[in-house]
Amino acid sequence: FALSRPNHTLNSTGGGCPWDVSEKARLCRFLCYGSEGDVYTAREEGQVSMESAGALLSLLQEGRGAEVVEEIKRFTQDGRAVGLGPSFFALALCSQHSELKTRQAAFKALKEVCRDPAHLFAVIQNKKELKEGMKCGIWGRALRKAVSDWYNEQDAMSLAAAVTKCKQREGWSHQDLLRLSHTKPANEAITLISKYVTKGWKEVHAVYADKENSEEVVKVLSYLEVVEKVKHSCDETEVINLIEEHKLEREQLLTDHLKSKQVWRALLKEMPLHSLLRCLGKMTSNKILEQGSADTQAVCDRIQNEATLKKAKIHPYSILLFSENYKRGQGYQGKTKWEPDSSILKALDSAFYKSFMNVEPVGKRIVVAVDVSTSLSSIVPGSSVSTAVAAAAITMIFARTEVDTHVLAYSEGALVPCSVTADMTLTQATVELVKIPGGSTDCTLPITWATENGKAVDMFIILTNNPLWAFTASPVESLRKHRQKTGANSKMVMCGLTSTGHAIADTEDRGLLSICGFDLGALSVIHNLAQDLI
Template sequence: MGDQKPGQQVPASEDQVCNSAGGYVWPVSDMNRLRRFMVLGTEGGTYYIQSKDLGLENIDCIQKLIDDGLGEEVVKEIVKFSVEGRAAKQNPIMLALVQCARCTDMKTKKAAYDALSKVCRIPTHLFQFIEYSEKFSEGTGWGRAQRRAISRWYNNKKPNDLAYQITKYRKRNGWTHRDVLRLAHVKPENDATSLVLKYIAKGKKALLEEFGKIEEPNDRQKSVMMLLRAVEDAKVSDDQTEIMTLIEEHNLVREHIPTKFLKEKDIWRSLLQQMPMTAMIRNLGKMSSIELLAPLSDEANLVCERLQSDERLKKARIHPFSILLAYKTYKAKKGDKGKLTWEPEQTVLNALDDAFYKSFKFVEPTGKRFLLAVDVSGSMSCSGVNGARNVTAREAAAAMTMVTMRTEKRHHLVAFSNRLVDIPINEKMRMDEVIRICSNIPMGATDCAQPMIYARQKKISVDVFIIYTDCETWAGNIQPAEALRSYRKETGIDAKLIVVAMTSNGFTLADPKDAGMMDIVGFDAAAPDVIRNFALGLL
């Protein structure tokens, strides 16, 4: 123990390992690590470990699961997290799916390719899958299984939806649909899809020639042709009124509109009427910069109504982290990239604040007594979440506590580093207040036993301790799990501990052998529901 830091713990059991900070913790199971990876990814890394190293470690854990015969279970988890919108970004999910698709286990490979259309719902995802397949595998990655899966992707979509998607997402990461059709040898399985593929491969002129050969076009063919003609007309139009008419009649989106028109307020007003939720959130800054979202305007009111709609948020699979990031960016009056600036509209900011809490699955209160503890140590201010440079793990953790605070009436909030720190936050505060307060709390070393020690010393009755941390703990003479057991013994309360991991490393403070301790992912949209069920003893 010659290298031990002052006040640092020693292993409490033989199955503990040394974490990236030099403290002793339990390793997370490979399946739980997969879940962490899909939700939190590796971008930004943590204070003690670089993101590239985290990425390699997570890839290794996926391979271990496949080697242990759990590949099909891995694919089921990938599909579940993707379809339920539990991850803020698709990159980690796509990487995990590619790992399964490119492995040597035939059952896992088949399951991965069968799941391709469920996970890759838009061309951006498909291009990402193809890019990762070529990057992380030997050879080109264009085997028979991949070609068949990609052919199904094009043929299983309704022809009109396919026409819409291939014109909205024409290319990504250097890939085009023409590239994909050529390499995958895609053959159309119906007459309307045939028109879309002809348009991809040969362009407008070939499409018109093909359509002209059809003696009696059916409704599907007519619908596809109307949309593709509208897209082509918009590309060459110099008439703003014509563009607005095409938007309104054919539901064209920003990607269909020539760049020269994207500074016009009336164009954006037309686009906003049917704008998808995700696109609307991403373009709040742009719409404010041209003063479309002005105070008391119909457009600002429309945006607020959509952001406050439970049904729309659910249907669009908007992840809470995406809203948190949009809130911070919109309030900052400028984006991370580019020169665009704007003046935020206050009612829109308020609606984003509401949308953040609505985007989590609705949770019934448990009536239990919660002590919520936010790690505010130095590593939490250096660890980003999901690659967002302007949202630290500390800020994300504070936002997560607000979800529980607004659900559970019986709660007590503390912050800690190597000591307990005052955190003057209540459930009625807005996100900007919460983030500002947490950002200004002095940093220190990490001692995650502090909340349990505090509750024992102050004789506070707690049913559930929730610690929001990056698990980079090393300070203190007692480990969190031991501190919880001491609290249970002294108070007679069978208290539970939930460790909410804000980064994607492989460590947990929760003893996996103790049924009253659990490790979950921080920015999983289903986290509040998991917390509730565990608190009630249903897990």
């Protein structure tokens, strides 16, 4: 995507036409966050249904199915979607459309969209649910071939790990899929995995034990043998050795194994960073991570290691959520409690700043306008983050990663000086924002300010924890005036940090979106809108 040039306009003088919400834009919103409307509600993983997929259905009716499949691929592969559920639903729908070209495109895309077994099971379940009302089954020749190809085109060792880590989901297992698709394995190693899944280890062992096997088959065989050994082992030392030697993961162990601190310590060494951050509270509570211990030191080193952070592509806002939750000393279900370790908190703080390198800049001219009332007690729903800290973090993310960012604050119906700068720490930025007294929220002030000062802005990001949003003028009208005066393709995102489903107004302007609450998905939505993807 080309970065916008200062004089680049999208026919902004010709009235509202280019800003109408097209069917394609509605489809992209649906793929991004499961709804075609102009409101994204954080943490809402709702059931996707036909009712929310109107644009998808009408594009299919217009014979634009191949285009739809391209969009599905784009949203799943670039990590642009908040969740993958809507894409799996859309792919399943395309795969049983009446037009042959659409069906072919969907089946061809199956292996690109479904990167692991859980994805594959989800698409198959969606197909089953979509067929419920129809009399025919889903296992036609095209699906059988697509599923067979999915298994046959995997690297054998990756497939062996995948089938032992994710055995079943959504009521489907690998056994079901291999049987129903009549998969003919493409090579000896896939034959072995297929036999293991359908017949079990005993039979595999009987067939392959005395055979002359190729190098790849020997590797897969010994890996599966290790997985089986762990499943039947009650010997803590043996389990630990197998984990360390073969990089086994938590999903391949028994629940009983996870009662052992030593087993957890062995898992820790290779545990993916996301999983590690998710388990910090549990491991502190279970005394696996004790103050001043070598394990705690090793975990702290990993959390703030730049190469590890880069490889995990972890976002600073994600680290903030883990950090605030860890600080809280209690899990969401309320059972697990822990005393937060100060060295872990320090490491998380350091990781927060280092992970800014993982933020992909959108290269636009941005204004972040903050209205945070003095009440620090309000929390962003579904998280442990106060609205002031969330606003400071969001401000910093844009100030540190976008070259052209202005930070404004507004209060009591007027813009007030705000001295948040890119080089501040999160604590300093939060303190700056909290100094500002809260008042009634006039969300159009930042747009008016930019228009009057002749500052062309591509993206207004307006943050408030005021549940009532007031406007002296219509946001759509203010935005249109700004576009006309500056020639910019200006867009606006209204983030109600404590809101639970409030929209700006029912607007048909593609450049306006409302966000209720805030999570990592909200940042994807802002990025997608800035880059004209939704």
